[in-house]
Amino acid sequence: MGYHSKFMTCCVKRVCNGCCLTTQTRGSNDCPFCRTSTDFPDYKSAIAMVRKRAEKKDPSAILSSATNISSDVPRAVEMWTEAAELGSLKALCALGNAHLNGLGGLAIDRAKGFEFWETASRKGHAYSRHNLGTSELQLGNCDRAAS
Known part of the structure; x- marks a missing residue:
């Protein structure tokens, strides 16, 4: 699970890499689960x-x-x-x-x-x-x- 997913700090959930890729393919950098922006300054x-x-x-x-x-x-x-x-x-x-x-x-x-x-x-x-x-x-x- 950890190898094929990413920990999202916004919603504290693990989201599969496929969902992250699909979101990025659509031109968004938001979390696929909660739709919060994942652009953190640091x-x-x-x-x-x-x-x-x-x-x-x-x-x-x-x-x-x-x-x-x-x-x-x-x-x-x-x-x-x-x-x-x-x-x-x-x-x-x-x-x-x-x-x-x-x-x-x-x-x-x-x-x-x-x-x-x-x-x-x-x-x-x-x-x-x-x-x-x-x-x-x-x-x-x-x-x-x-x-």
């Missing part, structure tokens, strides 16, 4: 737009902001938690990773990490499902990994 104004959406409790914007502050891992964990509470499946997966790897001062907690992955996979997050299957396979639980 990188800071694009970040400001995402922050404004995050302040309005948009889970995708909060997740995007958390991903961009890799130097402040405890703050990123807080933001992932907030995004997960607002319904972001990617944030649940990130919290699972954080608990399994002890990021941001968290104690390594396999049970809690697996719980986040299981919740996300039950709601349809494919990467969390993949993580669960791979982890079960590494633990030697081939039957559980296949299910």
Whole structure:
């Protein structure tokens, strides 16, 4: 998905490259999803737009902001938690990773990490499902990994 799509800071959505190309072919430089102009004067104004959406409790914007502050891992964990509470499946997966790897001062907690992955996979997050299957396979639980 990431290879064949573009993250639009205006609406905090991923839009396929084909839709972007079609819009450009028609002579427009607007977002194919929300029709907002994508001509930002600089990188800071694009970040400001995402922050404004995050302040309005948009889970995708909060997740995007958390991903961009890799130097402040405890703050990123807080933001992932907030995004997960607002319904972001990617944030649940990130919290699972954080608990399994002890990021941001968290104690390594396999049970809690697996719980986040299981919740996300039950709601349809494919990467969390993949993580669960791979982890079960590494633990030697081939039957559980296949299910």
